[in-house]
Amino acid sequence: MTHPGAGPGAGPGAEPEPTPEEVVRRVLDDLPRHRGVVVDSPPGAGKSTLVVRAAAHLAATGEPLMIVAQTNEQVDDLVARICDKHPRLTVGRLSAGGYVPPRRMLELPGVTVGTRVQDLGDPDVVIATADKWAWISGRTWPWAIVDEAYQMRSDKLLRIAGLFERALFVGDPGQLDPFSIVDGDRWSGLSWDPLQSAVSVLLRHNPDLPVHRLPVSWRLPASAAPVVSRAFYPFTGFRSGTGPGDRRLELVTGGMGTVHDRALEEAARSGWALLELPNRHTVRTDAEAVEAVALLAARLLQRGAVAGSEQGERPVTAGRIAVGAAHRDQVAAIRNAGLPPEITVDTANRLQGREYDVTIVLHPLSGRRDATAFHLESGRLCVLASRHRHACVVVARAGIAELLDAHPSAEPVQLGVPVKFPDGWEANQAVLDHLAAHRVQA
């Protein structure tokens, strides 16, 4: 989102769209030719698969590789994926002192866990969070892969960039930008602004680096990919890997015609539903909206939803459902509403990079009278609207259209800071337009 139009295939009249396989091959071919290679990956476009494949590819050259992820969960997940796909690779998992590795990791062959590089032996791949890497010194790696690089602040990259000679940067430009609890205006406009993402800073200093784009989302169904692509990736679209009939969501038991049932039926039928509550200004923890979210989740389980896809049929269990909201107090209120504990309830921030069959979203603008930059941030809505493989049910009070219409435009403009796209207002409008066709009024 920080470099609209950059990268191959941007804009009309470009060469025909490459297949995902072609993109991956070009990425791997580019690796030895450039100091850095960037891959933009829209939601569910096979980012992790690419990381695992690139890791194996680089390890095959015989040169050691370091991998950087942003959270311990992401690191553990990558370790598991690498071991699963490439059991002969040896992997060292660096961690901070307080980290307790999940049992499954300790059982993986070829994986060593340690707090110091020296403790790991000499594995093919060493993997850790950016925070942990920042404490490592005295050694360099010929190769690095930096995962979730758009969510990584550039000051973190500054701390670890001396550890590697060349790097592959992979991430989703459409999700939430990094942030700080302090005012960073004094650095705005600087090419090395520490509050910008690692990729923004990298590309401003190295504008000639190749930027590739994974063109197909394997997660988002055919009902969602065009919506998300248009709203959040206006300059670098993508499509779904599955066709219109390939993903099915069936509700096994019959409904009772309640609004919640009808919303779920609409979502099962079309992949989207907007459960619209009466227009009213409310506090953030709007009790009716919270109740609606909880009821939707409960009914979804009661009605025995079954998801059918290219991976076969499977029941939509609580673990395959997520509820997303903008604020922590909303998350707390929803959790308190008595959902089964296996259902994930979290903020957009923490849902980044995760995947479920069905998501239920409390719209960030629901019940508000005015929007702030926080509520309009396109990355927030993008995360919430792009976690699902089958369907997404949005709960909102009526009146968001009027709120957007009345929104004053007075954002300050900093010199020398590239304008970000899409604009949060436009993205919200686009999603709202789409949801209007799937509205169930309470």
Added chain:
Amino acid sequence: MNRLDALRGTTPPKPHDARAIAALAANPGCSRRALMDGAGIDKEALARHLGHPAPFGQSPFAITRGNAFEALVKADGCAELIRMLRELLGLPIDEVAYHDVENVGAHLRHTHTRALIDRAARGEGTGTVYDHPLFTLAIAGHTAYLEPDVVAFQLGGRFHIVEIKSFAVVDGQADPAAVAAAARQAAVYVLALRTLLEELGHDPLRVAHDVVLVCPENFANRPVATLVDVRRQLAVLRRQLARMTSLDRLLAALPEDVTFDLEPDDDGRPARPVAELADAVRATEARYAPECLSTCDLCFFCRDEARQEGASDLLGRDVRDALGGVASVREALALADGSRAPERGQEEIARLLRGAERLRRECLA
């Protein structure tokens, strides 16, 4: 007479300049302002007559400084400007001419501007910097005349709007609010020039969305040019102009006899009884927020109204949102101290307010 003109009555319309058009987005939710802007009402004169003059003034020093800086940039046929444009846009050295449209006299300026721009867009003539062109833009059925500082034209076939401002760029940074205001204003010119090109049958996108902002650098008078991307401001502007055409709904809700006519006397001084005018203004719904204090001529009138109503809007948009649906100060306080039972839908905010009240009492006891 159409309803909007009737709202203004016998008072002459206040022409929209780029600044006024850019300000349409300052508070689009305010019906009062939308109607006044749509009807071309001089809000400043209205506020003064109401006894709540706007708190905006410009220092003579600032005006002198602004004029001096603009003159410096434009001196010797825009020599300094052309130097900067060459660097910033890569204009070829020899081929930039200067053309002052003002030389033809005011009444011909718009026609002349059209002809010049048409010729330039056809690729005739060399690259030129146009000074004092006159553009038009339709605002709610009225034609607004716009006078950008200068328009630069590059040989590559692209037009650039140049905006000259006298706030300083110090070490690459400028006041973000001032830059934003300049960007909104420049977007109006970009749109006007694009509209003109389209009317003339050319590709409107030949007007770049990057405008050239010229400001004094650091503490000196020396100008520096910076490109500012105004795509977002353009999108906002288009939205606001589209909204201006939908004032019918607001007009329909207005009592038939409401007018904001100042009833100027022979000397042009407002003669309308103030109480009557105030009632007319109150017949329209305002959406006061503290931000109005820096963006709207009517701000003191509306703030006074909000005070009389005891509206929580006084404290700001964030407070108003935190209070959920509770619009009145007294109601919020009554919910907090429990002297008022929450209505349906207020249970949540009442619980929060009571909790806050309990904690404040405990800590301040």
Added chain:
Amino acid sequence: MSLLTSLARLRAIERGRAQPIATVRHCHLSARPMVFIPLKLSGEAAAPLAAMLGTDPGEPRLLAVTQPRNRDLRFAWAGELAGALLPYVTGFMGETETVERRNADPYERALDAPQLIVPNRAGVAFTRLLGRSTRFRRTDGPFPVPEGVPLLGRWLTYFAERAAYPGSSLMPAATDELGRHWASGQSALEDANLAALLAWITEGPDDAAEDPLIWPPAGPATDPGFDAEVLAPAMESGSAERITEALRTQLEPTWRLVWRAIGLLRELTPGASVAQRWEHDRASYSGMSAQLAEGAPPQARRDGAVAAAARLARMERAQAAYEVQRAYDDPLVMAEYRLTGEAFAGEVVDTAPDHTEGEGRSRKLRPLVTVKTDDLVRIAPGSALGTPQRRGQGAELVSARDGLVTLKITKGMGRGRTPAPGAVPEVGERVCYSSLTDDFQGAAALPEPEETPWTHGGPPRPYEPTDEDAREEWS
């Protein structure tokens, strides 16, 4: 803004008086602060017009540029300002204490430090620009400026940068500090007007505060009406005295307001952590003095990549610490966290002071405490807790339901088999616990600037002051 503060603002409207939102003072107040009220010429970035300053409310010193467009007079004014400010600013290095450090040589820390108090945030911003426009000058060479001007520029830059540092009290803005302790019945935007905010705190709201004829703006911008009707004619008259007296009318009311604000803040008891933050200020000030003594070059125009990241890390750390300290120092600030469920207070109803965990050698004392609370607790079991009552201790939430919270004390219990007297709260004691804890990881090291990696533009060229810098126009 928190709901607690919003409620205080609503109450302020009802009562016609600002309401307290703090029970202690969260900033340090020097015994001898320097009030500094600068004015600038409208339309210019940083052309000074005048300043009123001094450490004695009865003796304001007025420095005016008697012909604001004259560049030489502007530098002369800066020289005068240096003469008035520098003795105060540099005068605190006389009395110092030696501070030992781990992994570094001991250093001398001033026992007290200067404190510059400006009326509002715009005053801080203008101070920064004044610093920027003077610090690169030279007193020798082809474009000499009066003695003290470059040094003044470096100090003003330092103070303005420090003002952006969370919790620092070296250069507070009066409106900011008042606003941290009182909620007025107007919006935060209107609180930027010192006269209006003070009226809310003292006599009650007054529209005269917005009337520039009664209360001139607190600067640095002047009232356009004053510019047009008073200052411009005075400048035309060429009378230095007339200009000076005109400017005095614009500064004196603000001078009284700032001292009034100081008086109000002085009445509050300082919070427990204020001295610790002031110690950081003293250390920072001593560091700056040492750098100047060693002949360090003027501060760079912008931060380089490494300097920016280092400053960001320091500021984030300070911000987090400041938030925790304010809550721990002040029950009314902690109440905001109680309201959102991140803290709770109540009475101890049960304890198990001898509770232990582990066996044999790894057996540890982990006393259990059960608290009855009316607060809604939204802290997950297993979360770390801290408490203002026993700051050295750490605890962990075990369970929370039906208004009863059980926690176990996990840190600060020592090695004994039984707790030291008073270490575990007794039944009946009122306690407060919060998931907000002052438990930060230090930031990892940054590369040396000359080792800035390729991702961030590579090593920057080191800054060499040039004649160009020294003669930068100031018009």
